Amino acid sequence: MRTLLTVFRKEFLENLRDRRTLLSALLFGPLFGPLLFGFVVSRMLNQSVVETDEPLRLTMAGGEQAPGLVSYLESQGVQLRFTSFTVDAARAAVQNGTAKVVLIVPAEYPTRLLAAVPAPLFLVADSGDSETRKTADRARMVLAAYGSGIAQSRLELRGVSPLLALPVAVNDIDVATPSGRAVAILGFMTYFVLFAVLMGGLYLAIDSTAGERERGSLEALLCLPVSRSHLVGGKVLATCAYMCLSLAISLGAFVGVFRFVPLERLGMSANLGAGTAVAFFAICLPFVPLGACLMTFVASFTRSYREAQTYLTTVLLVPTLPIAFASIYSLKTKSSLMFIPSLSQHLLMTSVLKDERISAWDVLCSAGSSLTLALLLLSLTARHWRRETMLG
């Protein structure tokens, strides 16, 4: 026990004095996620808010042949810019960006409209550009509304109830809670939390194993009358301490950032207060020793700092895999999934965000499986440290 504490204290202190690793463990790692996330989410929200508020702008050619359409569009608040584009000219204008969405009324439009056969309209837009695609969609909706208005009056003129043309009436009932909608946007946040956890211990895990070997202090250490498991234990413990710090900083930053993100303007509540942060911390806590043991285990096999760095960067990506699967297959919290570390933490955190009830059993399974795997890795690492090949 004394050995464990001695090693822990020394590794903690040594890491604390290394400015470079400290920066990456306690600043870059934990703050990168929240800041990027806050920025991206607030940009996204601002954009969607602005889009619905902004009037629809269309470039129109041949408007003089469809005075009814023009007055309808203007009554709907559409801002029209009149030109005399042909289809080819419109295509060129959209391609080189001088116009975004062009509505063309061809010469046969008025006669066909009068004859009550489908009157053609051309909508020229670039669907590869997400912004013009949205504008084109809005234009399509306004035009459809205009068309169905005409259709209704035609039916009425012929003495037919327009309701006959509406055989079914679809009513949307959206069950998403305000916080549930936010989850769609915040879903990936959990990865940043797990990333911060791992980043917090990355350099210490390398320094206390591969670093020890590279600077030549390992053999002297192995000559001491101490148990190798205690050595490894102390190192893992120090790594855990930094990971917890990094996790706390990251969660604090998330709470801070989301104070300034206007989620409420979209009718969403992020459910991201101090209480959520504490719940997240508790959910991620069993993942800390697992990450520490995994990184220490991998780094123990490497010969140099650089080699360890290469392998551990891959380890940083490991927790993304289950989370990626979860979003592809839109997995929901299920007890059977609670045995998969990182995925279980992701699902539990998502449930907290959605304000759903979490069963104690799920939490226990998640913590239990992570801790069991951590113990297994710890004993494997200690076994490797007891081997002669550890000297390199």
Added chain:
Amino acid sequence: MIEAESLHKRFGNVDAVVDVSFVARDGEITGVLGPNGAGKSTCLRMVYGVLSPDRGSARIDGIDVRGETSVARAHMGVLPHAAGLYNNLSARENIRYFGLLQSMQPDALEERTQLLACALGMEAFIDRRVKGFSQGQRIKVALARALVHDPGTLILDEPTNGLDVMAIRNLRSMLVELKSQGRCILFSSHVMQEVAALCDRVVIIGRGHVLADDSPETIRARCGANTLEEAFLHVLGNAEGVS
């Protein structure tokens, strides 16, 4: 006292050490001499217990290194080939870390560190971070670290590597001082003058075998050589057909 008895070690297809036996007594400096790759480090590593011999045994003060590794380790101080320090810790913290891992009590440790700082002439830099230390300063810290628990046996693997003349002379006088305190000192080297000047006993190892084990004078006289270097080449040549 160190007793190595018929040590064997094989790495893959290579016999690194074959039947090596020697004794290093208290109050003497024993040198393990041999060309590069002769198996010196492997021998020492088996003696201080980080490698286990395939056959044979090593004892420190009568304690079997394999059987009672921890007890044996508490009896020895080791300065391995790569005696790296922790750069972000001060010299004192480096020494303290090893003292604590040797289960020393804080008071005794503090006292002992002060004593070593005095004896090794480290007062000027004992509280400075190790980063930027000269090789000479580093070897002093590493030596203090190995001696912190006051071991009766000191094992050094090529301690003079990378040291300048002044630092080597310093180290030499420190080893003589430690010997006069009655400690058993075992060190390996491939530098003749060093061994000739310092050792009471020389064990010459070539290709994993002990080729000679005696006082430097006796080895020299037996070969009819003027210097230990000539004797060394003679011994190696006899064994390996090297001229």
